[in-house]
Amino acid sequence: MVAPHLATPHDFAASALRIRVTDRDAVRGIEPGTAERVSAPLDTVLTLELDGAAFALGVAADELLLAALGRTVARTMGEGVVAVDVVRDGRSVPARVDLICLGERQLDATGMVVMAHRVLTEVSAGRADGHLGDRGADVDVLFNYVGTTPARTATPPLVGHALELRAYRDGGLMQVDWWFDSNRFDHATVQEFAEQFPFALIELTSEATPSV
Template sequence: MLIAEFASSPLRIADHETADAPAAADLAKFSAPLDSTLTAELEGAEWHLGIAAEEIIVAALGLAIARTIGEGVVLVDVAGHSGPIPLSCTSAGLATATEMLGAVHRSLSTGAAALKVAAQPAAEIAFSYEGTALAHHHALELRAHRPDALVQLDWWYDTRSFDAYTVEELAEQLPLALIELTSEASPQPNTPMAVGH
């Protein structure tokens, strides 16, 4: 299984250490909407792969982090789900697109991969889709929503923790990761598309 039980320290992704969570004044936003081609790719992948858009974006985030910051496991608070999930940030050479999407799908659909560690560290990253509210501020928040025909990706980051160029590189890598995952992955087991093949 791509994501095993969380046994070691998570990958730290911030450029700088901070002692406390950011206040609203510490946060900056970098917007990076998907163009019409990528929005259509995401919609088509939802149908073909049998998984939700939020799961595809979270998996792409893991690949983008691996390419920008390094490989490892990060904790991600996903709005609407209890407890952080471990997200494997692995290059495509070490795990297939189907494995990456499958791991995220299992974590978010069943909650089986949610961490239950007494001294579990706080997640540095949060993700929300379609305006789902986040409980509190994180060092990095990716908020996806669709105000019109295009999917909007807003990267909110703690300016004390991240240099702007790191966030810009993540925002640049995520669409590339999205294309790679959606073009190479196979439908997930036990979905209508997988059963029909």
């Protein structure tokens, strides 16, 4: 169950600590040669687990992936809120959301999934802060769910962000690419994100119960 004071993302986000996810500050905007990638595709078992859980919980796959991102940040960088630009189809204008990043002691698996569902429902309904260009300059993280669109047809990586989680289908498997600006991230930090993400996803898919 979601704790009463975390009934909506906005309730928590209004007073929560803002987390810095980058290792260091740098001039915003990607310089040639600084965009790097850590590729960490989900295996067959975890892809099936993701799809099965999405069906059982009545949510979309990207909602589970976004919830797993929140849990991953909490485990690696600390608890709080991170501003994230969200794209749900690989092509639309990014919408800024506040992603709640909490460990299981603060918010259980069901609560994390409910949070992500509500956040992305606002995006789909056009209630999130859609923007282009400079209005998103203060957002370091991009969650880009390309879905079944071939990755080669999607937008170039990062587009000004320091970190992009790009998820897409390839050969039936869910591919997860972590693009990062090497001026602002150490490779080891992003590798830790990539390693923790499947564990966070398994926790959510195995422990969350239908509630949306």
